[in-house]
Amino acid sequence: MGLWTLLEGFLLLANALAILNEERFLAPKGWSFSEVSTSGGAKTLKGQIIGLIYAAQYLRVPLIVLNAITILMLDCW
Numbered sequence: 001m002g003l004w005t006l007l008e009g010f011l012l013l014a015n016a017l018a019i020l021n022e023e024r025f026l027a028p029k030g031w032s033f034s035e036v037s038t039s040g041g042a043k044t045l046k047g048q049i050i051g052l053i054y055a056a057q058y059l060r061v062p063l064i065v066l067n068a069i070t071i072l073m074l075d076c077w
Helices: 003-018 022-029 033-039 045-058 060-076
Strands: none
Touching: 003 045, 003 060, 033 045, 045 060
């Protein structure tokens, strides 16, 4: 496994986290940001994962740019 393959894997994971919908997927399973912030569980593993999901959702525009760069790089090789 090369470095490029590892970077592609992280990009795919970030894309997967960015498309999760809170109302339809996260909230019914108890993974909403408001639930963690009100209970003070931001330092737990669940709170850290929810924070990572929200960070990926916040950075959707840079993810679009990184996806475009990745596609262009793969087409050129």
